[in-house]
Amino acid sequence: MRNIFLVIRREYLVRVKKKSFLIMTLLGPLLFVAFYATVFWVALGSVDTKTVQVLDESGLFRNEFKDSETLKFAYLDSSIDSAKAKFKSSEANALVYIPKNVIKEPKSVRIYAAKNVSMDLKSEIEKVIEKEIEDIKLGEAGITHKILEDSRVNVNSETISLSEEGEKTSSSGAATVIGGICAFLIYMSVFIYGTQVMRGITEEKTSRIVEVIISSVKPFHLMLGKIIGVALVGLTQFVLWILLTTALTSATSVVLNNKMSEQSPEVALEMQKMQNGMPASNMPGGNVENPVAEVLGAVSSLNLPLILGCFLFYYLGGYLLYSALFGAVGAAVDNDADTQQFMLPITLPIIFSFVFAQFVLRDPDGTLAFWTSIIPFTSPIIMMVRIPFGVPAWEIALSMFLLVLGFMGTTWLAARIYRVGILMYGKKVSYKELAKWIFYK
Template sequence: MDKICLIIKREYLVRIRKKSFIVMTLLGPLLMLLVMFLPIYLTNQTQTERTIAISEQDFDLFNKLENTDYINFVVTPVSVFSELKLNFEDELYYALLEKKENEIILSSNKQVSLSVSNEIKSQLEKKIEQKNLVELGIDIRLLEQAKTKVVISNQIISKDGIGQKSKTELSMAIGFISGLLIYIFIFMYGTMVMRSIIEEKTNRIVEVIISSVKPFKLMMGKIIGVSLIGLTQFVLWICLTSLLFFIAQGYFGNIAEVESTQEIEMQSMMLEGLMYLNNINLVEILLAFLFYFLGGYLMYGSLFAAVGSAVDAEADSQQFILPVTIPLILSFILIQPIMENPDSSLAFWMSIFPLTSPIIMMVRIPFGVSDWELLVSILVLIGSFILSTKFAAKIYRTGILMYGKKINYKELWKWLRYKG
């Protein structure tokens, strides 16, 4: 046990001091913030006033178009409008708006912004609808009064008969983010274990190490050491992202003005989602995430370690890596269908199967999973980890000192049958 602890300590300290670890730890939160806030910043920086010319000939149709904060409609004489079509000057006008037979034409010497096009489309649809209602003799005010907005609140009835409000979108978001994080973590740090073993095997360092420690202890030390690196980086990402988020929110909050009904509704939905968080068992989700986060990595880490010990170069590992990672990739692809029907037979069996359960079960938990299903999934994952570690150790023990030989599946099967 002391030797495993020494290997864990060495793996942890060597990797945590690497520049690549420090750079990725700092860049991770910054990239996340860029994805969140950069579109807001760029939208506000590029939202300049745009003047759109309208011909007097189409005044009856376009006369009720209202100017906005970034669109200004200008009516021009027919002769001027015709001249602009022949010699368009983007210094004066952003685009030309006209009606031709049964379609609306928005002309410019470059691609018109989607926001501008959508704003004009929205206004015209509303104005034409009102005009048609008047012609049909329908009172617009009565029609508006007759319109009803139906709000359906989801409610989950607990065992004691008490109903708690839930939000499907929130459950989907939690499930998807949890599955995505586990998927990235397993791939990133599983390949790190494999590369570390291949590197030591290529440099013949492993021959010195193996003389003083058993191959199984060396393999487990590497897997656990890298998992601790992953956990450290994950915790640092959460802390740094939270800190930078509050700093950025104070700055971007002054820039991002609410300019449309869609943005108001989006903010309302976010506030509503925060309220629904109180009805979600976050402790259960966090504990389950931690278990599947580590359990999934440890099992896949042992398989990656076995692959690393069986080959001499990373390029040779592809034939073995693909079968190992197919269940992981498949479970990520099926996240969306599983969220649509979390109680299906496919969702159940994939949350029990150990190679897919780390992602699929985390997708299902926010929607509600029975205690016995969760218990069976946990026990199967633990049992599978023990078996996979046992098999991986056999391959590792033989392959770690094997050089210059192209390994195939038949050879791996022989190694698994070796006794002792």
């Protein structure tokens, strides 16, 4: 055991002290927060106000185009030829021409511009014209605008989980997002850190350093120490990413909330309501929907301690299972180029797991979801997709038990290959040769 701890300590410290580790650990959260902060900042930033001239020969849309912060409308009383001639010398961004027969021929509307107009501007103009024409035709049929508005219903259902603890509000949207993120992190970590184990073993074998190490450490202890050491590096990076991202996100959200409050009094009222812990109905203007509050409420409805605990277990279990196989490949070959022929059988289950996860999100309690969350080679990713939706305790326990057995099996298999291949040089290894190594005494 002492030798294993020495190998773990060496593998951990060597990787943690690298500049690349420090840079990626600090740069990852910064890039993540900077990306989303930039998106929000651009969305909240000022947009140039556009001026649109409207030539309405029908006289039906005189007061229908409403000015906004981004659009200003100016109505013209002239012929279309005169309007087009003056438009070229004006500072207007677009000229909308609505002919007299627009009711019978709605496609006769024309939008003139020095350059192509944006899709948003085109859609806004078409929406106003379509709505007015619909209202006119409905009025002729005896249906008023009030009747039409009363008939429109927006259904926004609330999902509630019925459990032994009683009724509890749930969110399928939040479960989908959290499950997808956890599955993606495990998918990436298995590839990244498993490959590090394989390359580390290959480098030591190529440089013949391993011959010196094996003289004082058993091959199995060396392999196990490398696997656990790299796993601890991955956990350290994940923990630092979570802490740094949380701190940066909190600071960024304060800045963005202040900017949102400056631009919209309604948002300011909502923020005040959230800080006081009051429901929306208790605040003036509290009927305003706040997407941030909705997201926080949806996430809080999930069993976050269970999700976090299972994530750590399945991250470690999935990594340990696959890294043992990656380590066996590294010991069996002499250079990185030869690893490709043995990588496919290892990477296919990981890729299939990520593909199956898309279908499991649609039916988290289906037959495919059950079996793929039980099989050790696919359970780390699939089970993390299912857990936010709610999984029976016996299924989680069975999945964890089989994953532990799977890790023990792959470690035994990898150790049999490792003990022979680590000192094998100058020989092209095949699958048949690997099978012989497994049963060597």
